[in-house]
Amino acid sequence: xxxxxxxxxxxxxxxxxxxxxxxxxxxxxxxxxxxxxxxxxxxxxxxxxxxxxxxxxxxxxxxxxxxxxxxxxxxxxxxxxxxxxxxxxxxxxxxxxxxxxxxxxxxxxxxxxxxxxxxxxxxxxxxxxxxxxxxxxxxxxxxxxxxxxxxxxxxxxxxxxxxxxxxxxxxxxxxxxxxxxxxxxxxxxxxxxxxxxxxxxxxxxxxxxxxxxxxxxxxxxxxxxxxxxxxxxxxxxxxxxxxxxxxxxxxxxxxxxxxxxxxxxxxxxxxxxxxxxxxxxxxxxxxxxxxxxxxxxxxxxxxxxxxxxxxxxxxxxxxxxxxxxxxxxxxxxxxxxxxxxxxxxxxxxxxxxxxxxx
Numbered sequence: 001x002x003x004x005x006x007x008x009x010x011x012x013x014x015x016x017x018x019x020x021x022x023x024x025x026x027x028x029x030x031x032x033x034x035x036x037x038x039x040x041x042x043x044x045x046x047x048x049x050x051x052x053x054x055x056x057x058x059x060x061x062x063x064x065x066x067x068x069x070x071x072x073x074x075x076x077x078x079x080x081x082x083x084x085x086x087x088x089x090x091x092x093x094x095x096x097x098x099x100x101x102x103x104x105x106x107x108x109x110x111x112x113x114x115x116x117x118x119x120x121x122x123x124x125x126x127x128x129x130x131x132x133x134x135x136x137x138x139x140x141x142x143x144x145x146x147x148x149x150x151x152x153x154x155x156x157x158x159x160x161x162x163x164x165x166x167x168x169x170x171x172x173x174x175x176x177x178x179x180x181x182x183x184x185x186x187x188x189x190x191x192x193x194x195x196x197x198x199x200x201x202x203x204x205x206x207x208x209x210x211x212x213x214x215x216x217x218x219x220x221x222x223x224x225x226x227x228x229x230x231x232x233x234x235x236x237x238x239x240x241x242x243x244x245x246x247x248x249x250x251x252x253x254x255x256x257x258x259x260x261x262x263x264x265x266x267x268x269x270x271x272x273x274x275x276x277x278x279x280x281x282x283x284x285x286x287x288x289x290x291x292x293x294x295x296x297x298x299x300x301x302x303x304x305x306x307x308x309x310x311x312x313x314x315x316x317x318x319x320x321x322x323x324x325x326x327x328x329x330x331x332x333x334x335x336x337x338x339x340x341x342x343x344x345x346x347x348x349x350x351x352x353x354x355x356x357x358x
Contacts, residue, residue: 002187002277002339003332007171009033009183014175017103019072019155020089020211023047026068030182030205033150037189038203048219049205053085053189059199059349060226064188064342065216066181067209067232067300070174071324073097073156078146084109086156088130090210091324095127100326101250102135105154109137132316158325169332170251174330176320181231184335184342189338191343198350199226209300210355213266220307226251227274227355229342230301233330234258234294236319249319249355251331255338256317257326262298273355278345285344287337290319297323312355316341 018026027049034041038051049068071090078084085103099113112134116124135156139145162173185203192201202223206215209232220228237243238250249256257278260269282289305313318338321329 002336003169005184006187006332006335007162007164008325009186010021010171010180012295013179014162014173017106017155017157018069018175019074019157020208022155023068025206026179026182030068030186033186034189036204039068042155044218044222046215046217046218047207050138050219050223051189051203053203054195055197055199055201055202056195059197061200061202061223062346062349063202063204063220063223063225063228063304064185064346065184065204065206065219065228065230065300065304067178067206067215068182069207069210070177070179071210072159075089075150075152075154075156077152078142078150079357080136080142081268082141082145083112084135084137084144084145084150086130086133086135088255090153091180093158094130096325098128101159102157104135104137104157104159105150107137107148108159109135109156112136117324128349140143142318158326170329171332172327172329174326174328176330177233180233180318180330180335183223184338186229187339188342190234191339192346197347201346206283206300213298213300213303216303217307220304220311224308225311227349228301228304228311229345230299230313230315231338231342232302232315232317233320233323234261234292234297234299234317234327235297235323236321238319239321247294249290249292251321251329253290253319254331255318256290256292258292258294258299258315258317260293260295261315263295266298266302267295268298268300268302268315271305271312271315274312276317277355278314278341281344281348284342285340287341290340317325330355
């Protein structure tokens with residue numbers, strides 16, 4: 001039943017366009033999903049969503065967060081012939097844009113591709129830069145594009161529905177990063193409806209993660225939680241082009257615990273006590289898990305742990321193939337195991353013991 005409900009909600013949520021700074025419709029849908037399972041739901045002026053659930057006894061304030069935005073592009077210019085020039089918002093790869101169907105602020109479009117018959121041998125070997133790409137929405141003039149309701153600054157996203165493989169546990173589509181964890185957060189609140197935990201749980205859906213973890217910074221400052229868990233998807237290395245890269249992570253292997261994510265200024269070395277806590281609960285509940293060191297990627301936890309006087313924070317992530325593409329692939333079993341792990345962590349927070357640094 002979990003997998004069926006999870007997939008249905010994810011298909012609906014991933015279909016909604018929500019690039020960084022343009023998450024409004026996604027957040028609106030999530031408010032409706034959280035209201036029946038939370039005591040109180042609010043949205044701040046930046047667009048972060050907060051869903052509060054009180055436990056059956058006093059205890060810590062615990063934040064569990066996921067981000068709502070997806071990678072995409074933005075209308076940069078409209079030429080006199082009605083073609084739209086673009087720039088990226090988030091980690092979009094030019095090689096995955098060429099020839100794709102896209103949603104331009106609710107309008108159908110395609111990213112143009114120069115016919116192979118007209119390409120030089122040099123052009124065939126390379127790929128166009130973002131400045132050379134354009135979107136065709138079937139218009140003949142700039143005025144016609146504007147009449148369609150398209151303006152400079154409007155969002156552009158892939159058109160790619162969430163579908164299942166012959167193996168029904170495997171799913172594919174756009175925005176699995178990170179609408180999947182938004183759905184998981186809703187399911188977590190449902191699983192705790194008996195309030196069998198101490199303290200206050202705040203489910204947070206942040207905005208603008210893909211362009212610098214911006215919403216997480218604001219949300220964490222507002223809440224100043226005692227503890228925080230960030231849930232997100234994470235690249236994996238179980239395909240022919242990535243095996244041997246030193247990342248022992250694949251779909252279907254259970255939740256991923258990133259001991260290190262991002263090795264630069266915008267990174268996170270998970271607090272040892274949080275890493276230990278997550279592993280202990282996974283092993284007690286017989287939940288498979290994977291450990292990872294991923295210096296080339298990060299998540300909201302990198303911003304969360306630096307707020308106020310420092311927040312004790314950890315990340316629980318889920319492997320996905322073909323990251324930041326219109327064909328991201330994930331395993332529903334991983335999310336089901338993730339729900340069990342998160343539920344156990346929250347319900348047994350009174351058993352955590354000392355979480356002091358030394």
